[in-house]
Amino acid sequence: MDKIIDILDSIAYEKGLKVEDVEQALKEALIKTAQKMVDPSLNFDAQIDRVNKKLELFQKLEVVENNDERLLGNSLDQYNNLINPENFICIDEAKKIDSDLEVGDSVDYDLEFENMGRNAATILHNNFEYKIQRFIEENLVTKFKNKIGKIVNGSVTRVDRAENTFIEIGEVKAILPRKNRIKGEIFKVGDHLKAVVKAVKIDKSLGLIIEISRTSPKFLEALIALEVPEVKDNRITIEASARIPGSRAKIALSTIEPNIDPIGSVVGVKGVRISSISQELNGESIDCVEYSTVPEMFLSRALSPAIISSVVIDKSAIPGKNSKAVVTIPSDQKSKAIGRVGLNIRLASMLTKTDIELKEIEATNALSGFATDQQNDNKSAAPVDLEALFK
Numbered sequence: 262m263d264k265i266i267d268i269l270d271s272i273a274y275e276k277g278l279k280v281e282d283v284e285q286a287l288k289e290a291l292i293k294t295a296q297k298m299v300d301p302s303l304n305f306d307a308q309i310d311r312v313n314k315k316l317e318l319f320q321k322l323e324v325v326e327n328n329d330e331r332l333l334g335n336s337l338d339q340y341n342n343l344i345n346p347e348n349f350i351c352i353d354e355a356k357k358i359d360s361d362l363e364v365g366d367s368v369d370y371d372l373e374f375e376n377m378g379r380n381a382a383t384i385l386h387n388n389f390e391y392k393i394q395r396f397i398e399e400n401l402v403t404k405f406k407n408k409i410g411k412i413v414n415g416s417v418t419r420v421d422r423a424e425n426t427f428i429e430i431g432e433v434k435a436i437l438p439r440k441n442r443i444k445g446e447i448f449k450v451g452d453h454l455k456a457v458v459k460a461v462k463i464d465k466s467l468g469l470i471i472e473i474s475r476t477s478p479k480f481l482e483a484l485i486a487l488e489v490p491e492v493k494d495n496r497i498t499i500e501a502s503a504r505i506p507g508s509r510a511k512i513a514l515s516t517i518e519p520n521i522d523p524i525g526s527v528v529g530v531k532g533v534r535i536s537s538i539s540q541e542l543n544g545e546s547i548d549c550v551e552y553s554t555v556p557e558m559f560l561s562r563a564l565s566p567a568i569i570s571s572v573v574i575d576k577s578a579i580p581g582k583n584s585k586a587v588v589t590i591p592s593d594q595k596s597k598a599i600g601r602v603g604l605n606i607r608l609a610s611m612l613t614k615t616d617i618e619l620k621e622i623e624a625t626n627a628l629s630g631f632a633t634d635q636q637n638d639n640k641s642a643a644p645v646d647l648e649a650l651f652k
Contacts, residue, residue: 269284276396278400291316291374294384306319316374319370321348323366324355325352326351408458412456412457413435413473414454414455415428416451417450417452417454426448428473443476446507455484457479458471475506481502481510492526496521498516504608507542511549511611515552550563550565556586557572563609563612567590568590569598574586583616585616588619589621589622591621591623
């Protein structure tokens with residue numbers, strides 16, 4: 262084992278692991294192998310000496326009092342298993358080895374792994390390989406958990422009978438279930454696609470599973486961040502988003518910079534930016550709404566292109582549930598508020614997290630009321646204007 266350090270460094274570099282993790286994997290594999298070859302009830306330990314480039318294996322004995330019951334072999338541990346007396350040494354015997362030893366210290370007996378035979382080497386290799394694989398999986402889980410809600414790119418490698426699409430993303434494969442695919446999309450082997458990481462988990466039989474999605478609102482937000490520099494630089498904030506995948510979506514935008522138009526920046530010159538995003542979403546129509554901290558104003562904007570007369574929000578909503586709102590609307594604006602097959606009102610409800618009830622009023626009444634108010638304002642303003650002429 263003279264070249265053990267070089268081998269460990271090489272494995273760490275090739276697998277993209279920390280050297281400390283590879284060393285820990287080898288020590289755990291060596292201890293497990295020794296327990297299998299000698300006695301599972303004995304305590305072993307291993308150390309890697311980087312100075313001398315050696316791998317050391319030894320049995321650990323705990324120094325106890327001369328009258329300790331564990332030396333007799335009749336004691337049970339917390340799991341009612343018989344304690345092996347060979348894991349202990351009395352203080353008198355320990356003093357013969359080293360006079361400085363005290364109760365609670367440990368005595369290490371060196372073992373030669375080479376003397377355990379060829380079978381031990383095979384077991385060590387299997388255990389070490391298993392440990393390395395676990396470290397690789399843990400690293401991948403951590404890596405892709407940090408990517409949840411972010412876009413990944415990959416090539417389609419397989420489409421099964423259930424129309425689940427399997428994508429190769431670097432060193433791993435991800436699955437795009439049929440439910441996470443935009444309606445009307447069809448993929449074939451070799452296609453290149455974008456999606457957002459939705460979930461990462463480890464299955465006992467299947468191993469690492471990375472679920473991706475093209476229907477999540479997070480995918481829309483991530484695409485906007487890719488296409489619009491102001492969003493990527495956090496100069497424009499996406500406050501909320503709602504989608505009915507493949508049909509229509511709404512996003513609420515805000516900014517604290519007075520010289521930036523959030524809607525204009527996302528839409529782009531002649532709609533270039535929003536068109537590019539819509540094309541990636543299989544032609545999904547995207548409405549941009551300016552966010553407001555005033556709930557009534559935000560809800561009114563979310564229902565655009567409909568013109569709203571008034572909004573009353575119930576403030577006594579139960580925490581964790583959508584609030585309720587009564588929206589008064591002229592009769593000629595009702596169809597706009599509802600939208601085709603109810604898309605507009607559904608998206609507005611999802612965007613604002615509000616259950617919306619429409620209250621219809623006659624358009625003529627609304628207009629006449631507005632005209633009367635305007636006439637009254639003009640009448641009251643007229644004398645002031647006449648007086649101003651003679652000043």
